[in-house]
Structure formats: structure tokens, C-alpha cells
Amino acid sequence: xxxxxxxxxxxxxxxxxxxxxxxxxxxxxxxxxxxxxxxxxxxxxxxxxxxxxxxxxxxxxxxxxxxxxxxxxxxxxxxxxxxxxxxxxxxxxxxxxxxxxxxxxxxxxxxxxxxxxxxxxxxxxxxxxxxxxxxxxxxxxxxxxxxxxxxxxxxxx
Amino acid sequence: xxxxxxxxxxxxxxxxxxxxxxxxxxxxxxxxxxxxxxxxxxxxxxxxxxxxxxxxxxxxxxxxxxxxxxxxxxxxxxxxxxxxxxxxxxxxxxxxxxxxxxxxxxxxxxxxxxxxxxxxxxxxxxxxxxxxxxxxxxxxxxxxxxxxxxxxxxxxxxxxxxxxxxxxxxxxxxxxxxxxxxxxxxxxxxxxxxxxxxxxxxxxxxxxxxxxxxxxxxx
Ligand code: SF4
Ligand code: SF4
Ligand code: FES
Numbered sequence: 001x002x003x004x005x006x007x008x009x010x011x012x013x014x015x016x017x018x019x020x021x022x023x024x025x026x027x028x029x030x031x032x033x034x035x036x037x038x039x040x041x042x043x044x045x046x047x048x049x050x051x052x053x054x055x056x057x058x059x060x061x062x063x064x065x066x067x068x069x070x071x072x073x074x075x076x077x078x079x080x081x082x083x084x085x086x087x088x089x090x091x092x093x094x095x096x097x098x099x100x101x102x103x104x105x106x107x108x109x110x111x112x113x114x115x116x117x118x119x120x121x122x123x124x125x126x127x128x129x130x131x132x133x134x135x136x137x138x139x140x141x142x143x144x145x146x147x148x149x150x151x152x153x154x155x156x157x
Numbered sequence: 158x159x160x161x162x163x164x165x166x167x168x169x170x171x172x173x174x175x176x177x178x179x180x181x182x183x184x185x186x187x188x189x190x191x192x193x194x195x196x197x198x199x200x201x202x203x204x205x206x207x208x209x210x211x212x213x214x215x216x217x218x219x220x221x222x223x224x225x226x227x228x229x230x231x232x233x234x235x236x237x238x239x240x241x242x243x244x245x246x247x248x249x250x251x252x253x254x255x256x257x258x259x260x261x262x263x264x265x266x267x268x269x270x271x272x273x274x275x276x277x278x279x280x281x282x283x284x285x286x287x288x289x290x291x292x293x294x295x296x297x298x299x300x301x302x303x304x305x306x307x308x309x310x311x312x313x314x315x316x317x318x319x320x321x322x323x324x325x326x327x328x329x330x331x332x333x334x335x336x337x338x339x340x341x342x343x344x345x346x347x348x349x350x351x352x353x354x355x356x357x358x359x360x361x362x363x364x365x366x367x368x369x370x371x372x373x374x375x376x
Contacts, residue, residue: 037341044340050324051340059329 006031007039016047021057025064034065067105070112072150074098075129079118082126086139090126091115093140097147110154111147161230170226177206177221180234187234188243188272190250190361191311192222203311204246205272209233218242244278252285253333254362255306261363268361269309292336297346301357301367308337308364314356325350337364 010027014020024043029035035043035058044051058064076082076091091113095101098111105112121127124136128146135146160169163180170179178194180187190203206221211231218239221232233239251269258264258280273280281287292305314337315326325348329338339348357365 040341050319050327052324052327052338055338055340056327056329060331 003032007042011042011046018047018049021047021049021054022061025058029064033069034067036066040066062103065103065105065112065114067112068109069114070105071110071154072130073112073114075114075116075119077118077121077125077127077129078115079122079125081118081122085126087115087126089140090128090138090143093143094128094147097143110151159226159228159230161226161228161232163232164234173225175222176208176210176224176226176230176232179226180221180232185234186275187221188247188275189222190268190272190309191313193313193316193359196316203250203309205243205250207239207242207246209236209239240276244276247272247276247278248282248285250309251280251287252282253288253290253306254280254309255289255304256280261307262366263360263363267363288333295345297344298350298352299346299368300352301345301354301365303337303345304364304366305336305338307362309362310335310337311361313359313361314365317355317359321353321355323348323350326356 007028010024010031014024021043024046025035028039028043032039040054040058041051043049044054047054058066074094076087076094078087078091082090091102094113098106098113100106100111100113102113102115116129119127119129121134121136124134126138128135128138130146130150135142138146158169159172160167161176161179162168163176163183163185166183166185168179168183175192177187177189177192187208188205190205192206204220207218208221208224209216209232210219210224211233216233221234254269258267258270261267264270269280289306294305295303310328312328315324315328318324318326325339325345326337327339328335329342330336339345354367357367360366
């Protein structure tokens, strides 16, 4: 389905009442992957809210992203097991290497960075998922290696 | 008409009026940054207006901008405990403020300077480390500019623009990263702003400042 149709379809199922704002934003993000400037404007229009207020809400919550997730969306698990074994250090390492914050995408559109809840690989924690591949037992030291391999693959591919 | 006792002085007030405005009207200065008279919802962000109020024999600290007066209410604005709380709140505000009064367009009316002298406390934080973020000035509008490094996040500009049914301004992000901004960080000149300059007028600091009076164009 075309993106704008998708958004219209989602909006069509809701009443423009304030309490529906977050559910709508969540659903659009889930279906489309991110909330673009145009989407935030349509949502503001639909709810009769100033766009600045929708922007304020979208930026307040870490769960929303405003850029496409990138060719390689990096999902760092921060579920209990991964967290206890240093998941947040892994996230920091990716953030440093890619020079982006969580929820952001690199300028070239190659990498996005996200944290997620547990996806059931606790036995090999801490884990990272990139394009549905699981990278087990990550350390801050292996972060660079993972990125180099992906970049190399892109060059060849 | 209720009357209350502020620092031992009996003062008449209108029912429902907030302590802050009654005190200010009677010449008792209570520091305040974020309060707007007549606002339905007090913003309560700056915590500078804390006063002690006697409730059931005990004294409680509450923000004067949020508390309506009650008959025979006893309010204390000058206790040692309050001074300490206010100074801490003030330090917190000043710890990410770019202090540059010499070049500041608002130096004559700056509320921070007024608060600092009323608290007998320096503008520069003493206990907290100063952590001014490297944020760019928006210089795009012909009549006024916005310097985020001087914004104390009082929300007054947001409210006034909202009241005029424009709502171009709001906060984005949260915690230490919070900034006042426009939708998608658009430049001020790109909005359908009618240049009423109400936001510049209500801004208690040099964050929103008129262009002709000079200002920190270079940060
Ligand atoms: S707003 Fe301007 S005058 Fe006020 S403390 Fe800051 S630099 Fe000084
Ligand atoms: S720009 Fe001025 S009025 Fe607006 S939030 Fe910042 S300090 Fe307050
Ligand atoms: S003036 Fe009361 S909390 Fe800011």
C-alpha cells in the first residue's frame, strides 16, 4: 500500500480526540517505520493540533523516530538479560561509532540505531539484531567489527 | 474578600487569586520566572516562587504561583529554608545559561538579574558545573532572534503564542536536551508569524530579543 494511503487508512479508524494521538502515532510508526515531517503535519491537521505540539510530543518519547530506519537498522537489545550483561554499553559503542543517537539514522542512510525489548535470545546475551540477523555475545570491542563487515558487504554487493 | 497574612502583614485579596500576585501587588517581591497572571494551569516549572504556608499547624513549601489564597492563610516568603531552596533552583537554571550580560539585549529588564540580586546570589552558579549547550541562534526573522543558550524554559512564549492562536512555539525533547523550538526546527522566518512580538515581550531573559537593540548575534 502506498504510504499516504496507509496513513489515511489509519487515521480513518480513529476519532480526532486527544487521547487517540499516541495510539495513532504508534501505529503509523509501526506500519511505515517512522514519522516524517509530512506525516506529523497530517496528524496535527487531523487532530486540530498545532504542528509544534505534535512535534513536541514526538520528540518527547524515545520510541518515535523521525527518519527512515536506514538500510541496516541496528537493534540493540536492552531486555533484562542483555541489560545486565552490558547492553547499554553496546548501545553506547554503536552510538559512538556511527555518531548518531538512539532513534536516529546516519546521514548516508546506511545505519539506524534503536534499542528493543527482549527478542528471546537471552542465552547469548547481549545481542544485537541487524536486518533479522542476530549477533550474539556482543562486546563494545566487536561493534566496530560488525560495522566494518556490513560496510564491506555493501561495497561488494 | 479573603484576607491573608504574608510575612506578618495582613493583606486583602480576591477569592481564588494566587499568592504570588497578591504578594507582588502589595510590594512583597517573590522571585518568579514561569508564572503568567490569570493562567488557568500554573506551569510550575521554575520553583523559584516557593513559599512556606501554615497548614494545620505545620509549615509546607509550595509554589506561590499555583496556590490560591484562603482566608487567614499565613504565608512566609523570607525564611532561611526558602532562601536555600530558591538558590538551588536558581543555580540549576543558571547552570545551562550563557551569561553574557554586557552584550545582552535584555540586560535592562532581565528577570534573572532581578532574581539574583533579590536572592543576594551571583548569576554564575557556585556549586553546580556550568554546562551550556552548543545550540545555534535563530537569526532568520527580520524583527527578533532566538538564542537557545539563554532560554530558561519558562514556557511563557509558548503560552502567549498559543493564546493568540498561532502556537508556533513549543518544547521538544526532554530532560537536559529540552529546547524551545518550532515545528521540525523550522526557522522563525518560515512561519506565518505576524511579528506581534508578544513572545519577545513576555520572555524574562535575553532568549527572545528584538533585533534593533543589538544582541548576541555571535553568541
Ligand atoms: S538573559 Fe541576558 S542579561 Fe539576563 S542573565 Fe542572561 S545574559 Fe545576562
Ligand atoms: S524563549 Fe524566553 S519566554 Fe520562551 S521559554 Fe525560553 S526563556 Fe521562556
Ligand atoms: S513562578 Fe512559580 S514555579 Fe515558576
